[in-house]
Amino acid sequence: MTYAFFALLLAIAALAAVAIVWPLRSTSPRVFGAVVLLVPLLTLGLYTLVGTPAGLDPAAARLSEIDTPESLEAAIAELQAELERNPTQVEGWALLARSRAMQGRFAEARDAYVQALMLLPDDANLLVEAAEARAQANEGNRFDDEAIAMLQRALAIDPESQRAPWFLGIAQRQRGQDAEAAATWEALLPRLDASTAAALRQQIVAAREAAGLPPDAVIAAPVAPDAAQPVEAAADGLRVRVALDPDFAARVRLRGDSVVFVIARVPGGPPMPVAVQRHPLQALPLDIVLGDGDSPMPTQKLSALREVEVFARLSASGDAARSDGDLESAAVRVALPSSAPVELVIGE
Known part of the structure; x- marks a missing residue:
């Protein structure tokens, strides 16, 4: 290994440690290690920083630019093993759930979110993510009663949430509750920017039409000039x-x-x-x-x-x-x- 390559790995590892996984180091060294494995290009550098010589295996430096399924599975397996040893780490369960959802393994994501919510039941974002995973795990991406309860609880905890009412409206439409869906989305309109509100209005018009209601109220619905970013994004989306x-x-x-x-x-x-x-x-x-x-x-x-x-x-x-x-x-x-x-x- 050349000095230049070694220096490059150290530089990348330092950046990643500060920006990505450093906050987890204080809560659990094992979870920290599992997260490091989720970024295999940094294995050599990060293991050098935390003093794990096994990470200096030259094979680690030959990983491709994109994670292979095997390396991702190995990282997730390590994370699961740590959660079996110490199941009280909400960050670990949330990370496992998001990783499984990213893979499209929604049933496993749903189960991991259940564990995370047992530890942190009043986190609005976690509730919305868990409800979405439940729907994705169900046939037809349907929101069941428990998922709807999660969305309603998230909205009660964070009345300014955008994703919770968006998904709640979808759930209501799935159940034929078209008037309720239109009302849910209409309440969301003032918190959206103009372009996103325009797209949501089309959904509201369809819901009102299905419910036999006129579309007049949708056209007149106000939109805040400084509204936040769209339904599925934070302000910096x-x-x-x-x-x-x-x-x-x-x-x-x-x-x-x-x-x-x-x-x-x-x-x-x-x-x-x-x-x-x-x-x-x-x-x-x-x-x-x-x-x-x-x-x-x-x-x-x-x-x-x-x-x-x-x-x-x-x-x-x-x-x-x-x-x-x-x-x-x-x-x-x-x-x-x-x-x-x-x-x-x-x-x-």
Whole structure:
């Protein structure tokens, strides 16, 4: 190993330790170690910093730019082993849940959120994430009674929450409660920016029409001029638009169960996303907002960064880790905060 390469690893490791996993070190060294494994490019440098010689195995430096499924599974297995030894660590359960959700293993994510909520039952964000995971684990992505109760509790704890009423409206629509869904979303409108409110109004119009109500109230609904970012984003969210290249879509037959991941990560840094969303292929074209709530790493938030690299990955396997046959858009580097949407095209 050259001195230059060694110095580079140390520099990256130092940055990651401060920005990503350092807050976990004081709560549990074992959880700290498990989180480090989730960023395999930093294994050598971080193990050097914390004094674990096994991390100096040269094989660690040959990891690919993107985590392989095996390395991610090894990291998750280590985290699960630690949680079996010490099940009172809410950060560990939340990290496990987000990691499983990012993989599309929603039943396991749901169960991990249950454990996290047993330790931290009044966290509004955790309640919303848990409700979403329950729905994703159910057939047809349906919100069951328990998921709805979670959303209602989250909204009671944080009346300014945007994601809780958004999902609650979806749950009401799923149950044919169209008038209730329209009322839930109408109450959300004043907290949204103009462009997001316009998109939500279309959903409200559809809900009111299904309920046999006139759309007049939707048109007149006020929108705060300084409203927060859209439904699924924090105030420092990043708007992203994703589409398939028309020529590519015309000549290639894609699997109907393919999944699109929209990913933001630190440019030149670890491969672990700082924000990621998972959507079905049929949802394209997408117009979404990435925010702090989309981070699989509780200690690394999008709003804390000044620059990110954003790209979209089309995955036939449904796994966030890159595999053969996946397609990616060109990566776009963005300075934060940014008001302009990031345009991503897959198959270009």
